[in-house]
Amino acid sequence: GTSDVRMSPSLRLVKKLLNAGMVVKAFDPSAVEEADKSLKHQNLSLHEDIEELFDGADITILGTEWSDFAVYDYSKVIGRVQRPIFLDCRGIVNRSKMEEFGFEYHKF
Numbered sequence: 001g002t003s004d005v006r007m008s009p010s011l012r013l014v015k016k017l018l019n020a021g022m023v024v025k026a027f028d029p030s031a032v033e034e035a036d037k038s039l040k041h042q043n044l045s046l047h048e049d050i051e052e053l054f055d056g057a058d059i060t061i062l063g064t065e066w067s068d069f070a071v072y073d074y075s076k077v078i079g080r081v082q083r084p085i086f087l088d089c090r091g092i093v094n095r096s097k098m099e100e101f102g103f104e105y106h107k108f
Contacts, residue, residue, distance in 0.1 A: 010063035011039070013089075018043055025053045029068065054080040060103075061087045069093070075101040 010028075017024050023043045027050050039046075047053055054060065054077040062069055070092040078084055078101050086093070086103040098105040 009089075013061070013063055014039060014044070025057070027053050028064065029066070051077055051080070057081045058083045059085040059087060061089060062093060063089045065090045065092055067092075074098060074103065078102045 014024055014026060018039075018041045021043070024041075025045050025047060027047045050072070057080075060081065074086070074093075074097075084103045085106070086098055087106050087108050088095075088098075089108045091107050093105070095105045095107065
C-alpha cells in the first residue's frame with residue numbers, strides 16, 4: 001500500500017526477468033514513479049493502466065498482495081493475452097474464477 005519499492009520482492013523478480021532477456025510490462029498503482037527511478041532497461045515498460053499490461057502477454061505474473069488485484073475482473077482482459085497463463089505469487093486471486101475466465105492458473 002505504499003510507493004516504497006526498496007525491499008520489493010516484485011522488483012527483484014522484474015530484475016531477474018530482464019536479466020534473462022524477457023520483455024516486461026509492469027504496473028503498480030502507487031509505485032510507478034519510484035520503480036522508474038530504480039529500474040532502467042530497454043525491455044521494461046511501466047504502465048499506469050492495468051489493462052495495457054495484458055496486450056500480447058505470454059504470461060501474467062502477480063507479485064503483490066494489493067487487494068485491487070485480488071478483486072480485479074480478469075474476464076475483461078482474457079482476450080488481450082497471447083497465452084492465458086497466470087502466475088499468482090501471492091495466492092490472492094480466486095483460482096476457480098480465473099479458470100472460469102479461461103486462464104491457466106498457477107499459485108507459486
